[in-house]
Amino acid sequence: MTRARPYDRDIALDAALNLFWQKGYHATSLKDLEGVLCMKPGSIYAAFKSKEGLYLSALERYFHRNRDGLRALAARGGSPLGALADHLRGFGRQQAEVSGHRACMLVKTLLDVTEQDAVIGARARGYLDEMTAEIVAIFDAARAAGELPEGADPARLARRYQADMTALRIEAHRGGDPEALRLLAEDIAQSLEQVRPH
Template sequence: MTKRAKTYARPYDRNTALEAAMRVFWLKGYHATSLKDLESALNMKPGSIYAAFTNKEQLYRSALELYFIMGRQGFTSGLSQSTSPILWLSDYLRAIGKPSKDDAPCFSCMLTKTLMGATEQETNIAQDARRYMDEMRAEFTRAFELAKAQQEIPQSADTDRLALRFQSCITVLKLEMQRGTDPNIVLSLADDLISDLTRFEPEHSLSV
């Protein structure tokens, strides 16, 4: 009598699964993403999804964390490789209006959409998004502090305020991209912002 071979659940790679979840959540949002959407995106059965991530909220929070980590790493890596913090900040804005070669998600969109869409019962999700946005703003502040140290901006510049302004502009530009605005128009808007930030002499540049 032939013994039936045992079948085992297909092993999964957590990072791969989280990246897939991140993309579907980014596209559809937390509430509009169904279990079927997640099954298809992660190529996992419901039982396996729950075993790995407990529930939909925990999966979303893990995906949101990965989203933040990827965005922060991209920013800090680019800054560390640039000889000019201001040039990198300018390039970062311009990149928003350029199509992504790897179809990478728009960093601030998921955080902003999370804050706007979270209900009163979803305080953990909203708190995560706020914390990640605060941490990203801190990275922008450090970039402006580095620019100050390199005398690219005046010593009197308020780097916290500059970081807040910079982050707000990123959100606006990415919202336009999400709305389907022509990338050339978004790029032009980014150039307008960059012009505002760099049109003065070094001792007055970026003053607000």
């Protein structure tokens, strides 16, 4: 009797993340998960306890990737405001080169879950709050570097930035001309850079 091949947690989570991101929590069936994870239902439950547990793990993975990417940009030195602008431009370029981008998984989660999915909804809101805090910290650094005008509010700027990023992702989700999205990202990035005092 041949033994089942042991699963690779990273590969399984990547596969689950992509499926959940594409279809949403409720539209993803256990059969869908069996197919992409190449795991039997018993193995899925043994590894992740439940469909909700698997979704929460995938959501955490998505959050960490986005947060770590933003942190890497901020840590490279130079202009904090420039790092935020480059983050926007990078998304626009990436969309022009690779198709299939989707709206932010955290935002999609909040729109998809119901009152019965309170744990998932709370986790998504918490991750969005953490992303806001990361962006506030970069705007704080920009203020300390003299890149913001007197009286500028980093928290308010961070909320606006996050809203702009969400709008870009929704435009990517809609499909259409990748070059138009790249130009939109460039427009938003230039608008951000124009907050610098003259």
